[in-house]
Amino acid sequence: MQPVPTLYYVALSALLFTLGVIGVLTRRNAIIIFMSVELMLNAANLAFVAFAREFAKLDGQIFVFFVMAVAAAEVAVGLALIVTIFRTKNSINVDDINQLKG
Amino acid sequence: MPDRLRRLRPLLPGLLFAALLLAVPAVSWAAPVLQEGEGGGGGTFFALIPLILVFPVVGLFLNLLFGKALGERWSGAIASAAAALAFVIAVLQLVSLRAVDYVAQVVPLADWLDIGTLHVPWAFQIDTLSVTMMLVVTGVGTLIHIYAIGYMHEDVRVNGDPSRFTRFFVYLNLFLAAMLILVTGNSYLTMFVGWEGVGLCSYLLIGFWYEKGAGGVGNARAGRKAFVVNRVGDWAMLLAMFLIFWMFGSLTFTDVFKTLAGIRLDATGQMTVTAITLLLLIGAAGKSAQIPLYIWLPDAMAGPTPVSALIHAATMVTAGVYMITRSNALYALAPFSMSVVAIVGAATAIFAATMAIAQFDIKKVLAYSTISQLGFMIAAVGLGGYVAGMFHLVTHAFFKALLFLSAGSVIHAIEHGHHHSAAAHAVGGGGHDDHDQAAPDAGGHAAAAHAEHSFDPQDMRNMGGLWKTLPITKWVYLIGALALAGIVPLSGFWSKDEILLDAWSHQNWLVFGLLIVAAFFTAFYVGRQLMLVFAGPPRTDAAKHSAESPALMTVPLIVLAVLAAFGGLLNLPSIGGWTPPGAHALTEWLDHTLGALPTGEHAVIGEGGAEAGAEGALNFVVAGLSTVVALVGLGAGAALYRGRPATSTAADPLARTGFVFTVLNRKWYVDELYDLIILRPYNWLAGFIANVIDWRFWHDWVHDTLIGGTYNNLSRFAADFLDRGVVDVAISEMPAALARGVAGGLRRFQTGYVRYYALMVFVGVVLVLGYLLFVAR
Numbered sequence: 001m002q003p004v005p006t007l008y009y010v011a012l013s014a015l016l017f018t019l020g021v022i023g024v025l026t027r028r029n030a031i032i033i034f035m036s037v038e039l040m041l042n043a044a045n046l047a048f049v050a051f052a053r054e055f056a057k058l059d060g061q062i063f064v065f066f067v068m069a070v071a072a073a074e075v076a077v078g079l080a081l082i083v084t085i086f087r088t089k090n091s092i093n094v095d096d097i098n099q100l101k102g
Numbered sequence: 103m104p105d106r107l108r109r110l111r112p113l114l115p116g117l118l119f120a121a122l123l124l125a126v127p128a129v130s131w132a133a134p135v136l137q138e139g140e141g142g143g144g145g146t147f148f149a150l151i152p153l154i155l156v157f158p159v160v161g162l163f164l165n166l167l168f169g170k171a172l173g174e175r176w177s178g179a180i181a182s183a184a185a186a187l188a189f190v191i192a193v194l195q196l197v198s199l200r201a202v203d204y205v206a207q208v209v210p211l212a213d214w215l216d217i218g219t220l221h222v223p224w225a226f227q228i229d230t231l232s233v234t235m236m237l238v239v240t241g242v243g244t245l246i247h248i249y250a251i252g253y254m255h256e257d258v259r260v261n262g263d264p265s266r267f268t269r270f271f272v273y274l275n276l277f278l279a280a281m282l283i284l285v286t287g288n289s290y291l292t293m294f295v296g297w298e299g300v301g302l303c304s305y306l307l308i309g310f311w312y313e314k315g316a317g318g319v320g321n322a323r324a325g326r327k328a329f330v331v332n333r334v335g336d337w338a339m340l341l342a343m344f345l346i347f348w349m350f351g352s353l354t355f356t357d358v359f360k361t362l363a364g365i366r367l368d369a370t371g372q373m374t375v376t377a378i379t380l381l382l383l384i385g386a387a388g389k390s391a392q393i394p395l396y397i398w399l400p401d402a403m404a405g406p407t408p409v410s411a412l413i414h415a416a417t418m419v420t421a422g423v424y425m426i427t428r429s430n431a432l433y434a435l436a437p438f439s440m441s442v443v444a445i446v447g448a449a450t451a452i453f454a455a456t457m458a459i460a461q462f463d464i465k466k467v468l469a470y471s472t473i474s475q476l477g478f479m480i481a482a483v484g485l486g487g488y489v490a491g492m493f494h495l496v497t498h499a500f501f502k503a504l505l506f507l508s509a510g511s512v513i514h515a516i517e518h519g520h521h522h523s524a525a526a527h528a529v530g531g532g533g534h535d536d537h538d539q540a541a542p543d544a545g546g547h548a549a550a551a552h553a554e555h556s557f558d559p560q561d562m563r564n565m566g567g568l569w570k571t572l573p574i575t576k577w578v579y580l581i582g583a584l585a586l587a588g589i590v591p592l593s594g595f596w597s598k599d600e601i602l603l604d605a606w607s608h609q610n611w612l613v614f615g616l617l618i619v620a621a622f623f624t625a626f627y628v629g630r631q632l633m634l635v636f637a638g639p640p641r642t643d644a645a646k647h648s649a650e651s652p653a654l655m656t657v658p659l660i661v662l663a664v665l666a667a668f669g670g671l672l673n674l675p676s677i678g679g680w681t682p683p684g685a686h687a688l689t690e691w692l693d694h695t696l697g698a699l700p701t702g703e704h705a706v707i708g709e710g711g712a713e714a715g716a717e718g719a720l721n722f723v724v725a726g727l728s729t730v731v732a733l734v735g736l737g738a739g740a741a742l743y744r745g746r747p748a749t750s751t752a753a754d755p756l757a758r759t760g761f762v763f764t765v766l767n768r769k770w771y772v773d774e775l776y777d778l779i780i781l782r783p784y785n786w787l788a789g790f791i792a793n794v795i796d797w798r799f800w801h802d803w804v805h806d807t808l809i810g811g812t813y814n815n816l817s818r819f820a821a822d823f824l825d826r827g828v829v830d831v832a833i834s835e836m837p838a839a840l841a842r843g844v845a846g847g848l849r850r851f852q853t854g855y856v857r858y859y860a861l862m863v864f865v866g867v868v869l870v871l872g873y874l875l876f877v878a879r
Contacts, residue, residue: 021864025857033856094856101854 009050016043030082030092034075041071147194148207151226154191154236154282157184162275169268178251181271185247185278189240195233204230204694208288208356215291222353227288229695234492234688235285235424238499242416243278245658249507250274250408252654253514257406260517261311270310270406277303281417285424289354290343293425297339297389300418305329307409308402315404324401331398335388342381349374359431367435379432379439383446386422391473392450392480397773399473403465407510410465415472415506416499423479423495427488430696434486444484444605448616451477453770455623459630460756460766463560464509467631471586472502474620478601481613487604488696489689493673494597496688501585501594501666507659508579512635514655515572515648516559523643557644562631563750567640571648574656576636578663583632585666587625588732593669595729600673603724618731625732629739637743641750675720 016039023036045064052060086092161184169177199207206229215222250270258264280299287293309325316323343353349371350358367375386392391399402414413419426433426443433440451474458470475498482491558564569576585594598621605614640646650656673688746755756763765771851862 024860025864097856098854101852 006050006054010047013043013047013050016040016046028093028095030085030094033094034078034082037078038071038075041067146198146201147191148198148209148228150191150194151209151228151286152211154188154195154240154286155279157187157191158275158279158282160184162272162279165268165272165275169272170265172268174251174255174264174267177268177271178247178254181275182244182247182251184275185240185244188278188282189237189244192233192236192240195228195236199228199230199233199694204691206230206356206695219351220347220353222289222291224292225288225354226286227355228286230691230693231424231427231492231695232285234496234692235420236282238420238496239278239281239285239417242499242503242662243281243412245661246408246412246416246503246507247271247274249411249510249655249658250406252652253408253507253510254406255654256514256517261314266310270307273303273306273310274408274412277307277413277418281421284421288356289352290346290358291353293428294336294339294343297385297421297425298336300413300421301329301332301336301389304332304402304405304413304418307413308405310405310409321404324398324404328398328402331395332388335385335395338381338384338388342378342385345374345378345381349378355428362431362435372435375432376436376439379429379436380442382425382429382432383439383443386426386480387446388422389425390419390422390476390480392422392446392477393453396450396454396473397776400466400469400769403463403469407465407506407513410469411503411506411510414469415502419472419476420479420495420499423476423483423491426480426483427492427696430483430486430488433483440484440486442484444481444610444613447477447480447482447484448605448613448620449477450474451481451620452616452623453477455620455627456766457769458627459623460754460763462562462754462767463558464512464562464565464631464635465506465560467562467627468502468505468509471505471624471627472498474624475502475586477620478598478617481617482601482604485601485604485608485610485613487601489673489692490597490600490604492692493600493688496672497585497593497597497666497669500662500669501582501592504578504582504659504662504666505586507655507662508575508582511575511651511655511659512565512568512572512579512648513559514651515568515575516565516644519571519646519648520557520559520642520644522647522649559644561750562634563747564642565635565640565645566638566642567636567645568648569636571645572636572650574650574659578656578659579636580632581663581667583628584736585669587628587736588621588728589736590725590729591670593666593672595732596670596673596675599720599725599728600675602728603721606721606724618727621728622731622735625735626739629736630743631739633740633743637740638745638748641748677720 020036020038020040020043023039024033027033027036045067048060048064048067050060052058052064082092085097089096161181164180165172165177169180172180199205206227208225208227210223210225212224213221214224254267254270258267258270277300280296280303282296284293284296284300287296305325305328308328309322312322312325315321346358347353350361352358352361365371384395388395399414399419403410405414433443454470454473454477458467458474461467461470475494479491479494479498482488482494572579581592585592588595588598602614602617602621605611605617640648671684671687674682674685676682676685742755747753754763768774
C-alpha cells in the first residue's frame, strides 16, 4: 500500500497549529488557551515525526520526546498558575489579568 | 598751714620709694655707660641723656599696667617721680655742659631711618638751647605733676569718674616724653616726632572729660578742633622738612647748619630758604597758637587745669618759639620771613590781648593771655632777639603755669564753696562729704543739683571777695599776675622789657607800637581779672564759702611763685653803668649755641658793635615806658572794676562801650568768620562730594546704573535667552519631549492582555518567516 505522503502530515500539522494559534488568540478561558497551546505543541510534534520518517533519521523523534517532557512539565506549572490565579481573582478569564499594561 | 603740711607726710615715703623704683634699674643700666664716658672724655653725664625719655616712659607704663591697683597716691607719686628724675637728668646735662665748656654734644642712640640718601639717626642734641628747654619742661612739669595729684583728686570726683585719675597721669607722662623728644631731637624729623606726640597728648588731655562740655560733646569737639587746626601747621612743617631735605640733603640740625655756613644763595636758593622759613612759621603758628591758627587754644581750656598750665601755657605751645630759635641760621638768611614772623607775633600779641579783656571765664582770660604772650615771643625771635624770646619763654613758663595753677586753685575753691552752700540749702539732704557732689540729682540734693547745672565755677562773675578766703592762692596769684603785667622787679618785666628793647633797637616802630599797646592791654586785663576774682564782696554763696586748697596744691604754687618773682635774675641787664652779679647769664649761656652758629644772632647783632653793647643794658626809655604802660593799665583795670559788677548777673562796666565790648567778648567773631569762609565751604564741598559726586554720580550712576545695570541686563540676557531659551531647550526639553513622545507611542503596545502579546509574537514570526521565505531568498 502506498504510504501517506509527508505533505499530508505537514498540512495536518499546519492546520492543527493554526487552530491552536486561533484558539490562543481568540479564547479568554485560560484552560482553553492552555489546551490550544498543547495543540500547537502537538502540531509541532507531528511535523517532527513526519520529517523524521521522510528523512529516515531519529533526531526528530527524539525531539518529540523532549517536547512531550517539557509539555508535561509545562502542564504542571501552568495548571498550578491557573489554580493560583483562580484563587486570587475568582476567575480564569485572561482579560482580567492585565495589570502589567503600560 | 602746719596742718596742711602734715597731710602731705604720708605721701613722702611713697614718693621716695617710687623714685627708688625708677632709679635703681636706670642707674644700673647707666653705670657702664658712665664709665665708658669717663674713659672717653672726662666725667660728664651726657651718656645719661636717654634716661630723660626712659623715666617718663617707664612711669607711664607702670601707671598703665598697675596704676589702678596702686591707687591714687602711688600712681601720682610714680608719675611725679618720673618727672622729677627727668629733671635731675636735665640738671646733670647742665652740669656736664659746664664741664665741656658749653660745646654742643650729639649723643647718638640708634640709626633710625636709612633710606637711600636719607639718614636720620635717633640722637640727642645737647646744647644750651635744648638744655634750657629740658629744664623748663621737666622743672615746671614736675611741679605741675605734684599739683595735679591734689587737683585731680578732687576733679575726678567732681566730674564723677575717679577711675580716670591714673589715666590722667599716664597722659601727663606721655606728654612729658613727647615734649622731651621734641626738645632733645637732633633733627627736624625727630623733633617732628615729638611735635606730633605732644599734639596727640594735647588732644587726649583736652578731651579728658570727653563726654562733658556743651551738649555732651563740647570737650570732644574742643580736642578735635585743636587736633585739626594743628594738622594745618603740621602740614606746613612737613613741607618745610621736604624742602630742607631737598635743599640740604639732610634733616639733622648740624648738617643743615653746616651746609648753610658755606652756602652762597642764588635767587632760587633764596626763594627756597624763604619758603622753608615761612612754612616753619606756619608750623609754629599752629603749635604756638599764632594768627591765623590760634583759635584752638581758647577751646583747649576744656582740659583739666594742670593740662592748661603744663601743655597750653608752659611747654607745648612754646615749641614753635623753640623751633624758630633752633632754625635761627635759616631765618638769618631770609630777612623777609623774619619780618613776617615779627609782624605775625606782634599782631597776635595785641589781637589776643584785646580778646582777653572781655572774657568772663577765668581760664579763657589766661588762654588769650597765653596767645598774646606767645605773640611777644614770636615777635622777639622775628626781630632776631632769640635770647629775649627764650628768656620770655622761660619766665612765661613760670608765671603762666603759676597763674593757671592758681586759677585751678580758685576754681577748686569755688567748687568747694558751691558744694558747701548747696549742701547748706538742701534741708535734710543726708550726710555730705567732699565727694558726693559728683552724683547728680542724688536724693535730697535735687534742688541743689539743679542749681549746680547752671553754675559755672570758672565764671569770674561768680567770684569776688576771694582775698579773704584764699590766704595762699591770693598771694601767688598776685605775683603771677603782676609778673604777667610786667611790674618791676618780677620776672615778666625783665623778659618783656628785653623784647621791647629788641624792637626799639631795631627801630621797628610798627612792632614796637603793637607790643607796647599789647602790654597795656595785658596790664588792663590783669587788673580786671584781679579785681573780679579777689576784690570786693563775694558775689555768690559759692565765693563766700570758698576755702583754700590742700598743701599738695599750694606747695608747688609757692615754688612757682618764687620762680615767677625771681626768674628775671636769669638775665638781668646792666643798669646804668652797674652790672649786677649774674647779669646776662642767659645771654651768655644761649650764646654758646646761638653764637656758635656761623650765621646766628651774631650776624644780626653784629650790625653795629655799639648796639650790641646797648642790648645788654637797661634802656631807661623803654623800661620806663613799659612800666608806665603796665601801671596805667593795671590802674585803669583796677579802677574800672572796683566793686563792679556788683552782682553775678550785673553787666560788665565795659559793656557800656556796647558794640566794642560785644565784639571783643565774641572774640572778634573770628570763629564765626572761619566758620563762614572755611568750615561752611568745606562742609558744603564735602557734602557735595559725598552726596553728588560719590553718592549720586559714583554710587547711583556709575555703580548702580552703569555697572550694575549693564551687568543685570547681561545676566538677564544670559539667563533668559541663552540659558533658558537655548541651552535648556537643547539639552533638556527637546530630549525630554522626544523620549516622552516615543514612550507614549510605545506604551500603546503594552496592553497587559496576553493574547495581544501572543498576536505580536505571531505577527513577528510571520513577518520574519515571510522575510526569510520570500525576500531573503
